[in-house]
Amino acid sequence: MNYNLNDLQAKAPKSSTWSSLGKLLQLISHERKNLIMALTAILVNSTLNLFGPLIIGHTIDQYIFVPHKNYHGVLVNCAILLGMYLVALLSSYLQTILMGGVGQRMLFTLRNAIFNKLQLLPVGFFNQNKAGDLISRINNDTDKLNQFFSQSLMQFIGSIATMLGAGIFLLSINIQLGSATLIPAIVILIFTALTSPWVKRKNAKNLKSVGGMSGEIQESLNNFKVIIAFNRRDYFRKRFDEANQENYNTAIGAGIANNSYVPVYGLFSSIAQLIVLAYGIYLISEGQFAIGLLVSYLSYANQFYNPLRQLAALWTNFQTAMAGWDRISHILTLETDLVTIDNVVADPSASLLEFRNVHFSYDESREILHNINFKLERGKTYALVGPTGGGKTTTASLIARLYDATKGTVLLDGKDIRGYEPIDRTKKIGFILQEPFLFTGTVRDNILYGNELYVNYTNELLEKVIVEANLGSLLAIFESGLDTNVLSSGDSISLGQKQLIAFMRAVLRNPDLLILDEATANIDTITEKLLSDILSKLPDTTTRVIIAHRLNTIENADEIFFVNSGEVIRAGSFDHAMDMLLHGKRVS
Numbered sequence: 001m002n003y004n005l006n007d008l009q010a011k012a013p014k015s016s017t018w019s020s021l022g023k024l025l026q027l028i029s030h031e032r033k034n035l036i037m038a039l040t041a042i043l044v045n046s047t048l049n050l051f052g053p054l055i056i057g058h059t060i061d062q063y064i065f066v067p068h069k070n071y072h073g074v075l076v077n078c079a080i081l082l083g084m085y086l087v088a089l090l091s092s093y094l095q096t097i098l099m100g101g102v103g104q105r106m107l108f109t110l111r112n113a114i115f116n117k118l119q120l121l122p123v124g125f126f127n128q129n130k131a132g133d134l135i136s137r138i139n140n141d142t143d144k145l146n147q148f149f150s151q152s153l154m155q156f157i158g159s160i161a162t163m164l165g166a167g168i169f170l171l172s173i174n175i176q177l178g179s180a181t182l183i184p185a186i187v188i189l190i191f192t193a194l195t196s197p198w199v200k201r202k203n204a205k206n207l208k209s210v211g212g213m214s215g216e217i218q219e220s221l222n223n224f225k226v227i228i229a230f231n232r233r234d235y236f237r238k239r240f241d242e243a244n245q246e247n248y249n250t251a252i253g254a255g256i257a258n259n260s261y262v263p264v265y266g267l268f269s270s271i272a273q274l275i276v277l278a279y280g281i282y283l284i285s286e287g288q289f290a291i292g293l294l295v296s297y298l299s300y301a302n303q304f305y306n307p308l309r310q311l312a313a314l315w316t317n318f319q320t321a322m323a324g325w326d327r328i329s330h331i332l333t334l335e336t337d338l339v340t341i342d343n344v345v346a347d348p349s350a351s352l353l354e355f356r357n358v359h360f361s362y363d364e365s366r367e368i369l370h371n372i373n374f375k376l377e378r379g380k381t382y383a384l385v386g387p388t389g390g391g392k393t394t395t396a397s398l399i400a401r402l403y404d405a406t407k408g409t410v411l412l413d414g415k416d417i418r419g420y421e422p423i424d425r426t427k428k429i430g431f432i433l434q435e436p437f438l439f440t441g442t443v444r445d446n447i448l449y450g451n452e453l454y455v456n457y458t459n460e461l462l463e464k465v466i467v468e469a470n471l472g473s474l475l476a477i478f479e480s481g482l483d484t485n486v487l488s489s490g491d492s493i494s495l496g497q498k499q500l501i502a503f504m505r506a507v508l509r510n511p512d513l514l515i516l517d518e519a520t521a522n523i524d525t526i527t528e529k530l531l532s533d534i535l536s537k538l539p540d541t542t543t544r545v546i547i548a549h550r551l552n553t554i555e556n557a558d559e560i561f562f563v564n565s566g567e568v569i570r571a572g573s574f575d576h577a578m579d580m581l582l583h584g585k586r587v588s
């Protein structure tokens with residue numbers, strides 16, 4: 001299945017900005033109360049600001065340009081204006097606080113939602129996407145949405161309300177002058193509608209390049225030892241330079257697109273002012289307009305065009321947020337193809353695990369396993385041998401259902417493995433990977449990962465359990481026992497020690513089937529002997545699948561499978577397996 005986010009995004013049908021916004025607003029629908037309060041506050045602010053020019057014009061015409069000037073009236077109106085501006089300020093402040101909270105809560109919820117979704121996605125998804133790009137989506141893209149909600153959304157609505165109000169005042173005071181003043185706004189609207197898709201595209205490209213750059217940084221940080229050892233700093237520097245250059249180019253492109261609104265909006269709002277002045281002065285000279293009214297009129301023209309200019313910046317934030325939302329929603333809408341299927345009947349007489357006509361490919365380009373059939377019985381030890389790249393890890397990954405067969409069926413306990421809930425399946429199967437995953441914490445934390453049974457045990461009790469499981473000799477290798485510190489990078493302990501922790505983690509879960517993929521590759525001969533003893537003391541019903549290049553580790557296997565060129569063949573005796581390995585021969 002295609003999980004490549006950049007590819008999926010490129011192939012997805014273009015969704016309209018408004019339908020994206022609708023889906024986004026659903027995310028904060030539970031914030032209705034805060035949104036209504038913030039909306040009321042911003043509308044109060046806009047309304048109060050709208051009445052200001054009317055009072056000023058009225059003051060000039062009624063109290064100043066009259067034969068008997070009324071200074072008392074001027075003072076009263078000034079006091080009213082001051083009161084109105086103070087209330088407007090308070091409502092604007094209230095709106096900022098409310099929306100700041102909404103934005104932060106949305107950021108929190110979205111990041112949790114994306115992270116939870118990532119936990120549900122299959123291994124294939126992580127194979128196809130760079131960790132750095134995913135981090136950029138979780139951190140950077142969500143923050144673009146937060147910025148839009150906390151800083152822009154209400155300003156956006158407030159600006160539109162102010163514009164509408166100012167437009168109504170302009171038209172109702174003088175319909176001809178009003179219509180002439182609003183003509184430049186129509187040009188601006190047409191310009192915005194035509195350029196919006198281009199601006200959104202430029203911003204999407206820029207966000208993608210930020211993701212690409214994060215991917216490069218993550219890759220070189222992960223591999224810094226190899227980079228230093230091979231003195232390949234120039235190589236990675238060049239790759240980073242290219243990603244950085246791409247980011248620079250797209251940022252410039254997005255900047256040009258985003259800033260294209262500001263001068264256009266500025267030009268047309270200045271043209272509108274000129275129209276008001278010229279036409280207004282003409283009307284005054286004709287005796288059809290008063291000076292105070294022209295002052296109010298100019299103010300309303302300002303109140304109409306200033307928010308429009310602000311809208312240019314807000315529109316840019318909106319486009320960037322929508323581009324970020326597109327990138328985020330692609331993760332949120334992804335569904336794992338490893339679903340649990342219902343009504344699966346089990347065959348009680350079946351073996352512990354069976355492959356029936358299994359085919360598998362990671363992607364459409366090449367089939368890796370061809371029509372595989374084998375059975376694993378309870379309590380037996382199996383070995384998978386074969387040349388590098390032959391398909392051993394892939395076979396083991398299908399046993400553990402890290403992937404689903406492209407064709408055919410894998411049966412666990414006689415039941416299609418897809419019929420098990422993940423929690424039930426993982427209880428039955430323990431998998432020690434080639435590169436064990438450890439996280440920062442202690443040996444105890446790492447051993448108990450995914451094992452609820454002993455979470456509340458004290459260290460003494462847990463040690464007792466470990467000794468009873470014959471793992472005491474392994475724990476003794478760690479100087480501070482269960483309290484030994486582990487760093488996620490694994491640098492505080494050796495690779496072999498990492499494998500021992502992974503071994504204890506898997507054995508302590510007491511699985512029905514234990515898979516060891518090159519689990520002893522980095523372990524000395526004495527410790528390897530220890531592991532072999534532990535394996536032989538596992539319960540009689542435990543089935544073991546051992547993948548190993550070192551043949552001495554599989555000498556005691558009950559059955560050996562030779563895995564090569566996408567085929568899994570019963571090798572018969574140990575000598576036959578040796579023969580096949582050395583000569584690439586197959587024995588039927």
Ligand SMILES: Nc1ncnc2c1ncn2[C@@H]1O[C@H](COP(=O)(O)OP(=O)(O)OP(=O)(O)O)[C@@H](O)[C@H]1O
Pocket residue numbers: 127362363368386387388389390391392393394395563
């Ligand atoms: N994530 C992946 N995406 C695409 N192809 C893959 C992936 N993992 C493995 N392959 C391909 O599948 C084939 C089998 O690989 P696999 O890791 O199963 O071999 P292996 O026998 O375990 O090798 P090794 O002994 O080196 O561990 C190889 O050709 C490999 O290139």
